[in-house]
Amino acid sequence: MKKINKLLVSFFAGSLLLSTSACVKNLLDQPATTELDNNSYWQTEADAVGGAMAMYNNIKNVFHKDYFFDGHGDYVRVRAVSSISSLGTPSNGGAYWTGSTNGHYYPEGYGSAYDNMFRFLYGGVNRANYVIDNVTNMLPRLPASTENLEGIIGEARLMRALVYFRLITMWGDVPYIDKIVVSNDDVISIPRTPIEEVKNRILADLDYAFEKLPATRTPDQKERVTKAAALALRGKVNLYWGSWNKNGWPELDTFTPDAAKADQAFRDATEDFRKVINDYGLTLFRGGAPGEIDDLGKAETLPNYFHLFMPTSNASNETIIGFTHGGPGSGVSDKLMRDIGPRETESSEVNVSPLYWLADRYQSTTTGDFLPPMEQLSDRTQDAKYAADAATRPNSTLNPQTYLGRDYRMKSTILWNGEVIQRLAGLQAEGLIPYHHGVQGVNNGVRYIDYNSGTNSGYLFRKFVRNYAGQGREEGNMTWPVIRLADVYLMFAEASNEAFGPTPEAVSLVDKVRARGNLPGLKPEKYANSDLFFDAIEQERIVELVLEGHRAFDIRRWRKIEDIWGPPNGPGKFTTNTWGNNVTAYFQNKSERAYQQCYIFKIPQSEMDRNPNLRQNAPYL
CATH class of the missing domain: 1.25.40.390 (Serine Threonine Protein Phosphatase 5, Tetratricopeptide repeat)
Incomplete structure (x- = not known):
């Protein structure tokens, strides 16, 4: 040779x-x-x-x-x-x-x-x-x-x-x-x-x-x-x-x-997809059950969806194609903790954080539908009394009670004001500490999560952030999921909806994905026609697959960039935060060519x- x-x-x-x-x-x-x-x-x-x-x-x-x-x-x-x-x-x-x-x-x-x-x-x-x-x-x-x-x-x-x-x-x-x-x-x-x-x-x-x-x-x-x-x-x-x-x-x-x-x-x-689902004995992690959820402001017990994305779940057969990382000393560890975790989890960096809009995508476990959009503060962010009032105002983004009774995947995925996460330092667990947008480090004798300005939305990710000690921020042995069974359920539903319209088989699979968030099944009006059922499928892809790298490819193949950010040469759209401030404008006065260059690469x-x-x-x- x-x-x-x-x-x-x-x-x-x-x-x-x-x-x-x-x-x-x-x-x-x-x-x-x-x-x-x-x-x-x-x-x-x-x-x-x-x-x-x-x-x-x-x-x-x-x-x-x-x-x-x-x-x-x-x-x-x-x-x-x-x-x-x-x-x-x-x-x-x-x-x-x-x-x-x-x-x-x-x-x-x-x-x-x-x-x-x-x-x-x-x-x-x-x-x-x-x-x-x-x-x-x-x-x-x-x-x-x-x-x-x-x-x-x-x-x-x-x-x-x-x-x-x-x-x-x-x-x-x-x-x-x-x-x-x-x-x-x-x-x-x-x-x-x-x-x-x-x-x-x-x-x-x-x-x-x-x-x-x-x-x-x-x-x-x-x-x-x-x-x-x-x-x-x-x-x-x-x-x-x-x-x-x-x-x-x-x-x-x-x-x-x-x-x-x-x-x-x-x-x-x-x-x-039907053969994948039916012929190989594959199951959702822990049977797709939602598991137990802790009270607001506690995290000793987290839903099954959270544990799916811990290295300890690597034996799960929900991952159909995945790349295994070697963990400490291997030279091929994952870096999830460094990119996603805050400073309080082994001095990590919050390179990746939720945008504000994600929180409103989590539906009610009672009705199975969207709740009224959460209310943000005005731009008067320096008004301390107003901010204190907002912490108890119904449906305020700063009121922890606003987040009660939502899809279990929300608590598994993001942190909002009052939620806690395991503090890790020197490969040791040092107790649960709270998150509060705008408050970092020790404040009035209480240690808060230090996120080093890594978020500008008011939220942090919990998904993929380990809650146990023993590995550094670059020593994870997570099996990175490229295709997993829940994704196959949703892709089956999408493909069959395009070919045949809503079918009981497809609706049943979407409901299985929803069940892990402790949501009721879809109401008939949500799959009355192909367009409505597509919306339900897209909703599940957003909350189920967030942070797994699918959304960008979805919106390109669906031709949705203009739907999200507005048409060419238009005002674009600002990202915002829980205070109600505009943060970053995207596609503001952008030409059609700028949009085209987002649909295909150079x-x-x-x-x-x-x-x-x-x-x-x-x-x-």
């Missing part, structure tokens, strides 16, 4: 490194396979497994911070890039997400800021191709291991499908590469492949994966994908294909929507300069 040369093409910079992970034990404690010929490696089934685990380790680095993508939407704020620019280097994945031109997480102006993501996604493609080609070459030599080796090829083809799916959701047409890249000459002239052809190749990979993958895995193989994962991703690809063909993608000027293709895609997605100029056969997306011409 030809030795891999140092790559010149920036697609693949840094992609061929093997990192180590405690979760794969000693499988990666070996020389990099990219520097070994076939006389030394790719000789045994164990070699093939080691190569596959290295592939997972590489690809997880472009998915493990998907929560930043929620900053493109309307319910999550991500702080300025400069505040997250120190999260790491290519060896641990941080640089895939940061840098002044390599990641922008505001609702506008982000389309030209993902050069690194483009590059490192192609690194993931190359890693998958490397496993596919080398394990395929092993098949004639190891006939007794054919089934297992073909299963490993299936894993690699699924990972390649996952990476290419992310590429087309962001850039549309992209070059399709299905071989190992060993030199600049291999890719210097490859043009962009039409999105439908890339989509078909993704589906072909997933067809193979479904055929060859096992139906189940042992608990110590929880990161490795199964047949259900292939079906779930295939269903999601078809759902998006249906959305693009129904709603159009005018910014991708090579794409022509087709209503018939949309209908077929929705039908195909429905069938795949091909990196460096790639355009290097490859004359690449063509830029229309909004950037």
